[in-house]
Structures are given as structure tokens and as C-alpha cells.
Amino acid sequence: MEELIKKIKNSILLSSEAEEYLISISKDKIVPKGSILIRQGQTVNKIYFVTGGCLRSYCIDKSGKEHTLHFAIKNNWISDYIAIHGNESATLTIECLTKSNIIEFNANEINGMLTRFPELEPFQRDNLERLFVSLQKRILNQLQLSATERYGLFLEEYPNVEQHTRNYHIASYLGITQESLSRIRVEKAKK
Amino acid sequence: MKALQIIRYGEIKDSLALNEINKPTVQVKDVLIEVKAAAINPIDKLIILGNLQGMLPIPLPSTIAYDVSGIVVEKGDEVGNFEIGDLVFARVPQEQMGTIAEYVAVTSVAVSKKPGNISFEEAASLPLAGLTALQSLEYARIKENDKVLIHAGSGGVGSLAIQYAKAKRAYVYTTTSTNNVKWVNELGADRVIDYKTEDYKTIVKDADIVFDTLGNNYTLEAFELIKQGGRVVSIIGALDEETAKMFGMADYKLPKELAKQISAKEATYKYIFMQPNGSHLGEIKSLVEDEKIKPIIDKVYSLSESIDAFTHLASGRAKGKIVIKIA
Numbered sequence: 152m153e154e155l156i157k158k159i160k161n162s163i164l165l166s167s168e169a170e171e172y173l174i175s176i177s178k179d180k181i182v183p184k185g186s187i188l189i190r191q192g193q194t195v196n197k198i199y200f201v202t203g204g205c206l207r208s209y210c211i212d213k214s215g216k217e218h219t220l221h222f223a224i225k226n227n228w229i230s231d232y233i234a235i236h237g238n239e240s241a242t243l244t245i246e247c248l249t250k251s252n253i254i255e256f257n258a259n260e261i262n263g264m265l266t267r268f269p270e271l272e273p274f275q276r277d278n279l280e281r282l283f284v285s286l287q288k289r290i291l292n293q294l295q296l297s298a299t300e301r302y303g304l305f306l307e308e309y310p311n312v313e314q315h316t317r318n319y320h321i322a323s324y325l326g327i328t329q330e331s332l333s334r335i336r337v338e339k340a341k342k
Numbered sequence: 343m344k345a346l347q348i349i350r351y352g353e354i355k356d357s358l359a360l361n362e363i364n365k366p367t368v369q370v371k372d373v374l375i376e377v378k379a380a381a382i383n384p385i386d387k388l389i390i391l392g393n394l395q396g397m398l399p400i401p402l403p404s405t406i407a408y409d410v411s412g413i414v415v416e417k418g419d420e421v422g423n424f425e426i427g428d429l430v431f432a433r434v435p436q437e438q439m440g441t442i443a444e445y446v447a448v449t450s451v452a453v454s455k456k457p458g459n460i461s462f463e464e465a466a467s468l469p470l471a472g473l474t475a476l477q478s479l480e481y482a483r484i485k486e487n488d489k490v491l492i493h494a495g496s497g498g499v500g501s502l503a504i505q506y507a508k509a510k511r512a513y514v515y516t517t518t519s520t521n522n523v524k525w526v527n528e529l530g531a532d533r534v535i536d537y538k539t540e541d542y543k544t545i546v547k548d549a550d551i552v553f554d555t556l557g558n559n560y561t562l563e564a565f566e567l568i569k570q571g572g573r574v575v576s577i578i579g580a581l582d583e584e585t586a587k588m589f590g591m592a593d594y595k596l597p598k599e600l601a602k603q604i605s606a607k608e609a610t611y612k613y614i615f616m617q618p619n620g621s622h623l624g625e626i627k628s629l630v631e632d633e634k635i636k637p638i639i640d641k642v643y644s645l646s647e648s649i650d651a652f653t654h655l656a657s658g659r660a661k662g663k664i665v666i667k668i669a
Contacts, residue, residue, distance in 0.1 A: 190427045215378060215411070215429060215462035317631050319459035329459065329633045 152177050152254055154202050158226065159274050169268040176260040182247050189231050189245040196258050198230040199223075204251025205315045208243045209323070219324035222248075222309050222316075228278060230258070248315045298327045299335050345443035346648045346666075347403040351392030354652045358390065360645070361403065366440075366447040373424050373450050374416035375432070377668040378462035379642075380441040381409035382655050383470050383498065390652065397589070398436060405440025408433050410448070411456055411465035412668075421450045429456040431627075433469035433618045441466075442648055442666055454623035457630040464637040467663035468502070472626045472635070474577055474616040475503035478553055479510070481612055482573040486511040488550040491542070491567060495531055496522035498663050499555055499577065501638050504529045509634040515546050522661065529636075543567065554579050565603035573610040585613045638662030 152174060159165050159173075182188070182204075189195050191211055199206070206223040208231070220243060223229035231243040235258045265271055292301055302325060306313065313321065322332040347361045368374045386407055388394050411431040414424050424430065432453040440446055456465045478499075484490065490507050494500040495516030507514045508530040516531040520538050527534045535542045543566060546552075552564035554576035561579030568574060579600075586594030596604070596611075604611045629635040640660040643651040648666045655664050 187425070190425070192427055209458075211429065211458075215456065215465065216460065217458035317458075318633065319631055323459070333633075 152179055154226075155200055155254055159271075162277060163270060163274050166268070166270065169264075169271060172264060172268065173271075176256060176264060178255040180253050180255055182251050182253060184247055184250050186247045186251075187244060188247070188253075189234075189241050189243060191241050191244045193241050195231045195234040195241045198228060198235070198256045198258050198261060199245075200254040200256070201225055201227050201229065202252040202254060204247060204249040204253075205309075205312050206245055206247050206251055206253075207316070207320060208245045209320075210243050217319070217323060219320050222312055222320075222324070224309060224312060228282065248312075248320075293326060298325060298331055299338070301325050302332070302335050302339075343444035344645060345405040345440060346407070346645070347440075348390055348400075348406050349403045351390065351395065351402075354387070354390055354649065354656055358406070358649050358652060359403070360648070363405070363443075365445050368416050368418045368447050369449075370418040370420040371449050371451070372418045372438075372447045373414045373421055373430070373453060374445055374447050375410060375412040375430060375453075376415045377410055377441060377444060377446055378412040379410070379466035379668060380407050380443075380666045381466040381468075381470070381663050382407050382442075382651060382666065383409065384655070385470075387652065387656050400439065405443050405446075407441040407666075408439060409466050409469045410434060410441035410446055411462045412446075415445070417450070424450055424453065424455075429458075429462075430454065431456045431465040431469055431623065432620070433473055433616070433623070435618045442645070442668070444668060451620050452618035452623075454620045454627055457627045459631055459633075460637060463642050463665045463667055464639060467498075467637045467639055467665050468626060468630070468635075469618075469623060470616065471498040471663065472502050472506075473619060473622055474499045474614065475506050476622055476626060477616055477619075478575045478577060478614040479503060479506055479551070481614060482551040482553070482575045482610070484510050484512055484551060488512040489515070489546075489548065490551040490553065491515045491517075491546050491549050491564075492531075492553045492555070493517050493560055494555045495526040495529070495534065496661055497555060500553075501526070501529055501662065502635060503553055503555075504531050505635045506629070509629055512551075515542070515549070517542050525661070529638075548572075551575070562599060562603060565607050565609060568607055568609055571608050573612075574604075575612050575614050577614050577616075579613060581613045582611055585615055588615070640664055642667050 201223045208221045209217045209219045231241045234241045318329045322329045343365045345363050349359050414428045430453050432448050434448045490512045492503045495518045514531045515533045517535045517537045518526045520536050523534050546567045548569040549567045552574045554561050557578035564574045580597050640662040642665045651664050
């Protein structure tokens with residue numbers, strides 16, 4: 152939790168009362184590899200901040216195949232915002248690809264906190280804007296870049312994640328087949 | 343719920359019926375699977391024809407088939423390794439047979455999470471044939487650089503055995519007919535032998551392992567091909583004495599000619615009776631996710647067409663597995 156407090160203090164002035172409250176609604180957790188934090192089809196009211204490890208969010212299509220939406224590493228937030236915003240059951244599954252250190256928040260309590268301590272709003276807005284920017288970039292990259300370029304950006308954005316993932320996690324994140332990913336890797340190794 | 347049941351022994355058309363039956367209940371160690379897809383195997387045909395009445399007595403009517411993929415919707419009190427909502431696949435044990443149905447209850451030790459990169463239909467095609475391939479080649483202690491002959495490379499078991507053996511970095515010979523040479527080659531076999539134009543006995547020499555999926559003469563001929571101390575595993579040849587004891591045949595002796603061949607080659611011979619096993623299926627899941635093993639599907643039928651699926655199976659012309667999409 153200390154790391155998150157430090158991160159918040161870097162961007163806003165945090166009162167000791169707000170800090171105390173934030174700590175009171177947070178739960179530090181160490182979760183083993185393979186744990187499922189959110190399961191598609193079930194109720195969601197949790198948001199996670201990652202302080203260590205690697206997580207993946209994915210959806211399962213009607214045929215039963217997984218499609219990776221997002222990876223989360225240190226200092227990233229992860230949840231199923233579609234479900235939380237619309238008060239619907241989860242569209243995504245979130246799994247820990249490694250043993251992970253996370254801070255768990257209840258989405259309603261975060262909202263309550265923002266009402267009580269409006270000084271935290273800019274921090275929250277900044278987080279959401281960053282997430283929005285990253286999603287916009289991801290869509291644009293998908294529309295205009297080659298698979299090789301998208302793979303290069305993935306490696307920049309998520310350094311060291313590759314060692315914890317299976318090929319199909321990355322292939323489905325990039326929207327390509329596992330064969331194409333293998334081919335791109337071979338070409339990259341030759342350069 | 344709807345279920346495809348065997349109502350009498352005999353011809354396929356007369357022996358199967360789509361019936362409305364009660365949803366199964368879970369015992370403490372079971373999970374209840376909402377079935378998305380089931381697959382059929384040659385053993386199902388033998389059961390329907392009544393050929394296995396002695397070995398596998400089943401009450402009539404019984405829901406048919408063993409391979410399943412789907413979603414866990416209920417679990418018994420003692421099930422710790424699965425949660426409601428998990429996507430799974432299994433070869434169900436004999437006493438829980440009946441996967442061509444809307445739901446099936448399965449002991450959790452026979453179940454594994456489904457590979458994430460393939461569909462329910464593809465996942466359903468894997469358990470029985472995949473476990474047979476894995477357990478046969480593991481019994482034969484397959485290892486890197488072993489020379490392995492796998493008969494009938496285009497069959498359900500053969501096609502997965504080739505891929506498993508290649509994942510273990512063995513050198514693979516396989517036999518198939520002219521029409522199948524190309525795609526069997528693409529599975530990774532090192533030497534595909536077209537049995538219509540070539541004699542496999544002149545090509546395979548000093549093999550470490552022969553995987554016999556054909557029986558008859560092929561079982562005995564395997565001993566001409568293996569090196570001294572080689573291993574022959576069969577899923578269709580004569581029983582070995584240990585397996586016969588397991589089936590309660592205490593006085594069973596190996597056929598004389600087979601015993602002579604085993605002793606001449608100081609060989610190991612084993613009849614493999616596939617066992618449902620969730621952790622072995624977990625190994626298959628990993629190999630599929632790493633694309634070391636790809637499922638091969640001939641055709642997908644709907645539940646209402648499932649009797650046609652059995653007619654197709656009986657024709658013996660399928661290249662890959664026949665799958666029934668339930669939901």
C-alpha cells in the first residue's frame with residue numbers, strides 16, 4: 152500500500168485523513184499463480200492495483216476460445232470496468248499469470264471515498280485518462296500497424312511479461328494466430 | 343434434459359434414440375458439466391453393436407459416449423480444484439458414461455481445465471484418443487531420438503500419437519493410405535509410409551517402440567521391427583497377462599507365438615487399457631496451448647443429427663474426430 156500512497160502523493164496533496172481512509176478501504180493481498188480474481192459471468196465489485204507480478208484479463212467467446220484484452224504489471228490498475236460501470240455480470244476473466252502482489256478495493260468504496268475526499272478526484276481522473284489513452288492507442292495500432300510492429304510495441308509496453316505467458320495469450324492480444332507469432336519471433340531473432 | 347441413449351444392441355439406426363431424461367445429480371467428488379460438445383469414438387460403435395457386453399456390461403437404456411467439453415455448473419462438497427464457471431474437458435469413467443446429453447456428472451479426478459486456445463468442439467475431440475496416445479507412449483517410456491512406429495497415422499489415436507511423439511522429440515514412422523499421406527506428413531511424422539505402395543516391414547528397422555493400433559498380424563510383425571529390448575504397446579492386440587488378471591482372467595496365458603516373439607527380442611509387450619485421468623489431460627492441455635498438439639476434426643453434427651454422426655463413424659471414412667455440438 153505504501154507504494155500506491157507514494158504514487159498518489161507524487162501527483163496530489165493527500166491529507167492525512169484521506170490517507171487513513173484510503174488505507175482503511177484497501178486490502179493488500181499476495182495471490183498465487185493461476186488464481187482467478189474475476190470470473191466471466193459472475194458479479195464484480197472489485198478493482199485491483201498491481202504492486203508486483205503479472206495478471207491478464209480475457210474474454211471467452213461463444214466457441215470457448217480466449218481473447219486477451221489486457222496485461223497488468225506493477226503500477227497498473229485492472230478490473231472489468233464494463234461490468235462495474237453497467238452493474239452487469241463480468242464480461243472478462245482476470246487471472247494471475249505469476250504470483251502477484253495486489254491491492255484490492257471495493258468499487259463502491261472508491262466512489263464513496265471520492266465523494267468524501269474530492270481532492271482525490273484529479274488522481275482518479277488521471278488514472279482513467281491514462282487507461283483511455285492506452286485503449287485508444289491499442290485500437291489505432293490494431294487498425295494501422297503490422298503484426299510485427301504491434302508485437303514490438305507489446306514488448307516495449309510489457310517488458311519481461313513474455314516469460315510468464317503462453318504464446319496464445321500474446322497471439323490473442325495481438326489478434327494473430329500462434330503460427331504468425333512464431334514466424335514474427337523467428338524473423339526478429341534473425342535481425 | 344435431452345440425451346442420446348442406447349436402447350437395445352444391434353444396428354445403429356435401430357439402437358439409438360434421443361430421449362428426455364432426468365438431469366444427473368452430483369456426488370461429493372463430482373462436477374456437473376453443462377455439455378457444450380461431445381465426441382464419439384470407435385468404442386461407442388462396438389458398445390452399440392453389442393460386441394462389448396461381456397467386458398463392459400451396461401444397463402439399457404444408457405446415455406452414450408465418453409468425451410466431453412463444457413462448463414462446470416455445480417460441484418460436490420469435496421471438489422476443491424474446480425469452481426463454478428470453469429471451462430473443462432474430460433473422458434468420463436465407464437460408470438458415468440453418457441456425454442451426448444445436456445448435462446453430465448463426472449468425478450473431478452477425471453476432469454481438466456480446457457485448453458484456452460481451442461473451441462469446445464476441438465476440446466471434446468481430444469480426451470479419449472489423447473489419453474490413449476499419451477498413456478501408451480508413456481508406458482513405452484518414449485524419449486528423445488527414439489525410433490517409433492505408429493500404425494494408422496490418420497486415425498483418431500494415431501494422429502494424436504504422432505504429435506505427442508514429436509513433442510517428445512522422437513523419430514516417427516507412420517503408416518497410412520495414399521489419400522492421407524499429405525496431411526499426416528503435416529502432423530510432423532518423419533517418414534510417412536503409404537501402405538498401398540510401400541512395405542513398412544522393409545522400411546522400419548531397429549525401432550525402439552511400435553505402437554500397434556491395428557491388431558491381427560500387425561501385433562506379431564511389430565517384433566520383427568523392434569531392436570533387442572524394444573517395446574510394443576497395443577490397444578487392440580492380445581491382452582498381456584497382467585491386464586488379463588485386471589479383468590479377472592486369472593488363468594490367461596499369452597498366445598504362444600506372441601510369447602515366443604517377446605522372449606526372442608527380450609521385449610516388453612503391453613496391452614494398454616486407457617484410464618480416465620485429469621492430470622494426464624492437463625499435460626495434453628499444455629501441449630495444445632503450446633501448439634505441440636492440434637485437434638483434428640472431421641465433422642461437427644448437432645444433437646438432433648447425432649444418430650447420423652454414428653452412421654458416419656461406422657463408415658470408417660472419417661479423417662479425424664466426429665464431434666457433436668450440444669449447446
